Amino acid sequence: SYELTQPPSLSVSPGLTASITCSGDKLGEKYVCWYQQKPGQSPVLVIYQDTKRPSGIPERFSGSTSGNTATLTISETQAIDEADYYCQAWDSSTVWVFGGGTKLTVL
Amino acid sequence: QVRLQESGPGLVQPSATLSLTCTVSGYSINTGYYWGWIRQPPGKGLEWIGNTFHTGLTYHNPSLQSRVTMSIDTSKNQFSLTLNSVTAADTAMYYCARALLASDGVDTWGQGTLVTVSS
Numbered sequence: 761s762y763e764l765t766q767p768p769s770l771s772v773s774p775g776l777t778a779s780i781t782c783s784g785d786k787l788g789e790k791y792v793c794w795y796q797q798k799p800g801q802s803p804v805l806v807i808y809q810d811t812k813r814p815s816g817i818p819e820r821f822s823g824s825t826s827g828n829t830a831t832l833t834i835s836e837t838q839a840i841d842e843a844d845y846y847c848q849a850w851d852s853s854t855v856w857v858f859g860g861g862t863k864l865t866v867l
Numbered sequence: 868q869v870r871l872q873e874s875g876p877g878l879v880q881p882s883a884t885l886s887l888t889c890t891v892s893g894y895s896i897n898t899g900y901y902w903g904w905i906r907q908p909p910g911k912g913l914e915w916i917g918n919t920f921h922t923g924l925t926y927h928n929p930s931l932q933s934r935v936t937m938s939i940d941t942s943k944n945q946f947s948l949t950l951n952s953v954t955a956a957d958t959a960m961y962y963c964a965r966a967l968l969a970s971d972g973v974d975t976w977g978q979g980t981l982v983t984v985s986s
Contacts, residue, residue: 793972
């Protein structure tokens with residue numbers, strides 16, 4: 761079965777840039793989404809189709825892909841960005857697959 | 868504004884069948900979109916269960932496929948999930964979800980319902 765790998769945790773200082781990676785075989789050939797989940801809340805879509813931001817998501821959030829790795833970049837990180845982040849991949853031959861999640865700490 | 872609301876028992880006996888329903892308000896299921904289920908065991912990550920389209924076409928996670936049934940009732944604007952032969956490993960928060968296209972990800976989530984498998 762297809763697997764996506766994320767670092768379990770990442771720490772960043774306020775105002776700096778956080779880069780969360782997601783790796784998988786031939787990931788660049790699939791569509792990637794990213795979700796933010798805060799404790800006790802449902803996930804929120806922050807990036808879809810690799811690079812697109814849904815309405816209402818700050819421009820500080822951006823996505824990119826290269827080869828087998830997708831990256832969610834959060835610029836000028838704020839305390840409110842502290843959350844778990846999940847990548848998700850899809851292509852026409854597979855189904856949805858989620859990464860294991862990355863806990864982002866802002867300190 | 869679209870709203871999804873899960874409903875169903877919070878406690879299920881081991882080896883029994885888990886049944887959940889998602890009621891959609893603010894949008895007609897008949898119009899389109901993928902309607903799906905995603906779960907999250909306590910303290911763990913997200914796991915996709917399956918999607919169903921308004922035509923009745925369904926896609927399931929291969930790891931659960933033999934135990935999963937999904938259906939859609941356009942007259943009630945609801946879609947449902949049944950999971951057979953549950954074990955403690957099926958204890959999780961179950962979310963219903965909506966996606967415009969499979970490539971677009973989930974743009975709307977329900978609040979989730981916690982299902983515990985225990986005797």
